[in-house]
Amino acid sequence: MSLDLDAIRADTDGLDVVHFNSAGSSLPPRPVIDAVVEYLQYEARVGGYEAAADRIEELDDFYDATASYLGCDPSEVAFCAGAGDAWWRAFSAIPLQAGDRILLSRSEYQANAFGFMQAEERGVELTLIPHDRQGMIDLDVLAAELDERVRIVSLTHVAMSNGAIQPAAAVGQLLADHPAIYLLDSCQAAGQIPLDVDELGCDFLVYTGRKWMRGPRATGVLYARSSVLDQLGPQPYIDGRSAEWLDTGGYELMPGARRFEYGEQFYAGRCGLAVATRYLLDLGAEHIAARTQALAARLREGLSSLPEVDVHDEGGPRGGAVTFTIRGEATPAIGATLRANGVVLSVPGRRNAQFDLGPRGLDAVIRAAPHYFNTADEIDRAIAVVATI
Numbered sequence: 001m002s003l004d005l006d007a008i009r010a011d012t013d014g015l016d017v018v019h020f021n022s023a024g025s026s027l028p029p030r031p032v033i034d035a036v037v038e039y040l041q042y043e044a045r046v047g048g049y050e051a052a053a054d055r056i057e058e059l060d061d062f063y064d065a066t067a068s069y070l071g072c073d074p075s076e077v078a079f080c081a082g083a084g085d086a087w088w089r090a091f092s093a094i095p096l097q098a099g100d101r102i103l104l105s106r107s108e109y110q111a112n113a114f115g116f117m118q119a120e121e122r123g124v125e126l127t128l129i130p131h132d133r134q135g136m137i138d139l140d141v142l143a144a145e146l147d148e149r150v151r152i153v154s155l156t157h158v159a160m161s162n163g164a165i166q167p168a169a170a171v172g173q174l175l176a177d178h179p180a181i182y183l184l185d186s187c188q189a190a191g192q193i194p195l196d197v198d199e200l201g202c203d204f205l206v207y208t209g210r211k212w213m214r215g216p217r218a219t220g221v222l223y224a225r226s227s228v229l230d231q232l233g234p235q236p237y238i239d240g241r242s243a244e245w246l247d248t249g250g251y252e253l254m255p256g257a258r259r260f261e262y263g264e265q266f267y268a269g270r271c272g273l274a275v276a277t278r279y280l281l282d283l284g285a286e287h288i289a290a291r292t293q294a295l296a297a298r299l300r301e302g303l304s305s306l307p308e309v310d311v312h313d314e315g316g317p318r319g320g321a322v323t324f325t326i327r328g329e330a331t332p333a334i335g336a337t338l339r340a341n342g343v344v345l346s347v348p349g350r351r352n353a354q355f356d357l358g359p360r361g362l363d364a365v366i367r368a369a370p371h372y373f374n375t376a377d378e379i380d381r382a383i384a385v386v387a388t389i
């Protein structure tokens with residue numbers, strides 16, 4: 001079965017420009033927008049609490065749909081406000097003490113890096129695992145560093161500054177017999193490739209709604225393996241959805257991943273992300289991955305053929321995001337120039353990805369991220385626009 005591109009594009013507003021920013025914030029399909037708007041209108045008619053009670057089946061389909069995508073139990077899924085928010089809810093529940101070690105990767109996102117820096121201020125030791133020559137996390141170094149003091153192994157599945165897809169399942173296999181908690185940031189992977197938490201072997205996995213998932217902004221997912229919960233403390237902020245205030249005094253955390261949720265949340269967004277996830281499941285994550293990677297490969301090839309362009313994605317496999325610079329052009333300013341010429345993308349800077357861009361001597365990269373709703377013609381148009389700069 002191949003994707004019905006005409007139907008997909010008919011569902012997508014905003015295609016009057018070449019939208020290559022699915023790694024930043026994608027274009028949600030019509031059913032997602034309709035679900036969010038319709039829910040907000042219903043809230044306006046009956047009130048927020050009443051809407052949540054009346055629409056509980058749609059709201060709870062978020063857990064079922066997400067569990068189908070990730071291959072987990074719905075009770076292992078929490079609705080969050082984004083990937084950073086989901087990551088912090090997980091990270092801050094992991095008890096750490098001075099002398100513990102965290103192994104992290106060069107693909108790490110800035111918000112995660114800040115969390116690790118805060119742990120370091122409390123005496124936790126950080127070890128940055130290098131990349132091998134293919135730009136993948138060096139599994140031999142990782143295996144050699146895995147001692148009994150390691151409490152967390154963290155990997156960002158796809159960096160925001162590099163199209164390479166890291167070998168997340170191989171890291172999971174290395175950790176199979178080690179008690180360290182495996183924290184996987186799949187923010188740039190979810191929605192562009194299939195994800196199976198058992199194959200990945202992760203304890204936590206986070207992603208955002210608005211990128212490759214094509215969900216609403218301010219939505220995100222935290223997957224928490226049920227077997228990891230016993231090793232955790234409560235995250236610093238809990239409320240009446242995360243815990244129960246007992247008659248006998250004290251509190252008890254809710255079972256499953258519900259302990260990571262807050263009562264006040266973006267209910268319309270939860271419906272929207274449920275619909276976005278069903279949309280993805282209907283199309284098939286494998287089909288999405290195949291089409292997205294084929295479009296990105298065409299873009300890499302076309303850009304590489306331009307004499308002034310350097311494509312920077314490392315190794316392989318490589319996903320939908322294509323990162324490059326144009327020699328002699330100030331990279332941060334290029335985003336606006338390209339947008340003025342009808343090509344929308346983003347330009348991540350070194351401050352977003354010090355571990356990745358810093359050692360490669362890059363201050364910023366231009367990131368073009370075509371998704372399955374884009375076309376070969378749009379790829380060729382974008383290459384032609386870059387060629388004129």
Ligand SMILES: Cc1ncc(COP(=O)(O)O)c(C=O)c1O
Pocket residue numbers: 081082083084085109111156158159160185187188207208209220
């Ligand atoms: C790899 C990665 N992790 C985490 C995040 C944070 O996501 P959010 O903005 O939803 O918190 C991003 C956002 O760009 C990202 O690229």
